[in-house]
Structures are given as structure tokens and as C-alpha cells.
Amino acid sequence: GENVEQHPSTLSVQEGDSAVIKCTYSDSASNYFPWYKQELGKRPQLIIDIRSNVGEKKDQRIAVTLNKTAKHFSLHITETQPEDSAVYFCAATDTGRRALTFGSGTRLQVQP
Amino acid sequence: EAEVAQSPRYKITEKSQAVAFWCDPISGHATLYWYRQILGQGPELLVQFQDESVVDDSQLPKDRFSAERLKGVDSTLKIQPAELGDSAMYLCASSRLGAEAFFGQGTRLTVV
Numbered sequence: 001g002e003n004v005e006q007h008p009s010t011l012s013v014q015e016g017d018s019a020v021i022k023c024t025y026s027d028s029a030s031n032y033f034p035w036y037k038q039e040l041g042k043r044p045q046l047i048i049d050i051r052s053n054v055g056e057k058k059d060q061r062i063a064v065t066l067n068k069t070a071k072h073f074s075l076h077i078t079e080t081q082p083e084d085s086a087v088y089f090c091a092a093t094d095t096g097r098r099a100l101t102f103g104s105g106t107r108l109q110v111q112p
Numbered sequence: 113e114a115e116v117a118q119s120p121r122y123k124i125t126e127k128s129q130a131v132a133f134w135c136d137p138i139s140g141h142a143t144l145y146w147y148r149q150i151l152g153q154g155p156e157l158l159v160q161f162q163d164e165s166v167v168d169d170s171q172l173p174k175d176r177f178s179a180e181r182l183k184g185v186d187s188t189l190k191i192q193p194a195e196l197g198d199s200a201m202y203l204c205a206s207s208r209l210g211a212e213a214f215f216g217q218g219t220r221l222t223v224v
Contacts, residue, residue: 104153
């Protein structure tokens with residue numbers, strides 16, 4: 001089955017700095033890679049996703065890049081704000097078949 | 113905005129007792145997932161339904177856990193008997209085939 005590894009497990013940045021979270025996946029059949037943000041005690045919520053037919057996707061201050069050859073994808077948050085503080089999870093699946101396999105999460109702390 | 117509904121939000125039970133969780137997916141979502149999230153970790157799939165059929169229950173501890181989605185709409189996850197190690201957040205999610213998954217608020221289970 002799919003295995004998703006995520007790094008780092010914790011990340012502390014100053015407000016205004018950029019944050020990068022990296023994930024690798026094992027199954028070359030995976031073609032959909034969402035990122036979820038989970039605030040304390042709340043449900044995971046999708047913040048951005050990318051499909052294997054594109055290499056990069058951007059939505060305001062967040063962007064995701066995908067390298068299919070190396071089987072890794074990354075989340076980039078620019079101009080971080082205190083409200084970005086949360087746990088972020090990457091995930092992977094082959095759409096139409098398997099459920100999402102999640103990484104272990106990254107706790108992002110943005111210091112004001 | 114449509115949401116995945118789960119109940120109860122919190123459940124405290126004694127070990128060896130039975131416990132059940134309920135999930136009502138977003139209308140029109142044929143795929144339903146139950147995930148278990150241990151504090152500090154990523155969600156792990158327990159069972160995936162497509163309509164009323166089980167697609168994947170390979171990680172479901174079948175000696176004590178059962179799940180059903182009889183009419184292909186709402187679903188129930190049961191644990192009997194509960195063990196201390198079952199304490200976790202139980203998340204239900206739903207999606208259209210090949211589309212993003214939406215999570216419910218979860219049921220936080222504490223086994224004492």
C-alpha cells in the first residue's frame with residue numbers, strides 16, 4: 001500500500017517568514033495530493049491540492065509543488081501569520097480507488 | 113454549506129463496554145470513510161465504503177470493530193468491547209468518487 005512520510009514534525013517561524021513542509025510517497029500510482037490544516041480540537045480542512053498532471057499550484061499565500069519522478073511534494077506558505085499556526089497534513093491517493101493515506105503531520109508555530 | 117455530521121462529539125466509556133458512533137455524509141457523496149486519529153498523529157483509515165459496499169477494511173480490527181452503511185447513506189462504527197488503547201478521535205469523511213474528502217467534527221473517545 002501507499003506510505004507517506006512528512007517532515008519536519010515541528011516548525012517554528014517568525015511572522016512574515018516562509019514555511020516549507022515536505023512529503024514523500026511510495027506508490028507511483030498515486031495521482032492526487034491534498035494538504036489539510038487541522039486546528040486544535042477541530043476537523044482537518046482542505047487548504048490546497050494538486051493532481052499529478054501539474055507541477056505547481058498556487059492560491060494566494062500558499063503553494064504546492066509536485067515532483068513525480070522523485071515522488072515528493074511540498075507545501076509553501078509565504079508571509080506567515082499567527083493564524084497559520086496549526087497542524088498540517090499531507091496525503092496521497094489514486095483517485096477512484098484508495099482512500100487518502102496521510103502523513104504524520106507538521107505542527108507549525110508562527111511567532112508574532 | 114453542507115457538512116458531514118457526526119455524533120456524539122465526545123464519549124467516555126469504561127473498558128469492555130460497547131460504544132457506537134454515527135456519521136451522516138454530505139448528500140450525494142457515495143464514498144464514506146472512517147478514520148482514527150491518535151493524538152499527535154495523522155488520521156489512519158479504518159474502513160472505506162462505496163455506497164453500501166465495503167471497499168477497504170484491511171486496517172479494521174475486526175475482532176472488536178464493525179462498521180455498516182446499510183442504505184448507502186449514513187454509517188455506524190461500533191467497538192465491542194472497548195479497550196484503553198481505543199482512546200482517540202474517530203473521524204468520518206465523505207467524497208464524490210475521485211474528489212476531495214470532507215471531514216466531520218469527529219467523535220473524541222476516551223476509554224477509562
